Amino acid sequence: MIGGKSFTAVAINCAAKAGEWIKTKLGKHTSLSLKYSAQDLVTEVDKGAEKMIRNLIMIQFPHHSIxxxxxxxxxxxxxxxxxxxxxxxxxxxxVDPVDGTTNFVHGFPFFSVSIALAHKGEVIVGVVYDPMRDELFVAEKGKGAYVHGQRMSVSEEGTLHEGLIATGFPASPENARLNMQSLQAIAPQVRNIRSGGSAALHMAYVAAGRLSGFWEYGLNAWDIAAGSLLIKESGGIVTDIAGEPYHLGVRHVAASNGKLHDSFISELKKSAAHS
Structure with missing residues (x-):
């Protein structure tokens, strides 16, 4: 606790306030611009939500970095x-103020606010909020992960064959090519594939046991930092695509319930070797 406010309480407050504001803007965006490629959009809502979150954090913790x-x-x-x-x-x-901007722009109700706090490079608080379902996923290092106030735990599937696995389609052509190769390799091995369009929510769903695993190429720290802690605190595993431990610099991520992680990584490695 610092100044009477715990880190987790501030993260929850930021995510909830930003999420509620974002929800009021759904279907009302007035200006769009391209961020990085034709698939990568940014709206005034992203900018407004991030400003709101920054202000709320700075009031409580003026010496922290964002x-x-x-x-x-x-x-x-x-x-x-x-x-x-x-x-x-x-x-x-x-902070990712709107993870799933393209969904938001199209009115497809699968996007989230992702907020993590790292202490000396290690994630100690992770919050992912889905305003459309009013689902708040919260993790604190060493204290477990929760949704709707209930303790989360990863799913029980022990093999890829039983698994429901999610992925995302990257903006960059090279990462998109790698992902399509992985998709071709993984799809026949698993029960089915999902692609919702919000990496943070996919990771929250792995933590909650709704997905067995998730992989994607070319993500950023703000896409996966909060989700990485949700999964770890729910008993799962987060690595890079090669199976090396997660750190803030990881861009190609593989996450799972842990029980099928070795075979998951093995298939991803095989597909990458054929590139």
């Missing part, structure tokens, strides 16, 4: 540089 999607130039190089510039900060908030 890495937010809308404060970083488009493209992977800028994202990597922004993280490198900040990852040694003692307390770093990592």
């Amino acid at each position: 890495l937010g999607e809308e404060g970083v130039e488009p493209g992977p190089e800028a994202s990597t540089q922004a993280l490198q510039d900040m990852q040694d900060e003692e307390y770093l908030w990592i």
Whole structure:
């Protein structure tokens, strides 16, 4: 606790307030611009939500640092540089104000607010909020993960064959090509594939046992930092595509209930080797 406000309470408050505001804007966006590619949109809502979250954090913790999607130039190089510039900060908030902007723009109700707090490079608080379903996923390091106030735990599927696996379709042509190869390799091995369009919500769903696993290429710290803690605190595993442990710099992510992680990584590695 600092100044009477716990880190987790502030993260929840930020996500809930931003999420409720975003929800009121659904179907009313007036200006759009391209971020990085034709698939990668940004709206005034993203910018407004991030500003709201920044202000709420700064009021409580004026000496903390904030890495937010809308404060970083488009493209992977800028994202990597922004993280490198900040990852040694003692307390770093990592914010995606609208994860699933394309869905939001189309009125497809699958998007989320993702807020994480890292202490010396390790995620200690993770919050993902889905305003359309009013679902708040919360994790605190060492204290478990919760949705609707109920403790979450990952699913029980022990094999890929039983698994429901999610992915996302990356903006960059190279990552898109890698992902299609992985999709061709994974799809025949699993029960089915889903692609909802919000990496943060996919990871929250792995934590809640609704998905057995998730992979995607070319993500940023703000897409996956909060979700990584949700999954770990629910008993799952988060690595990069090669199976190496997750850290804030990971861009190609694989997450699962842990029980089918080895075979999941094995298939992803095989598909990457054929590129």
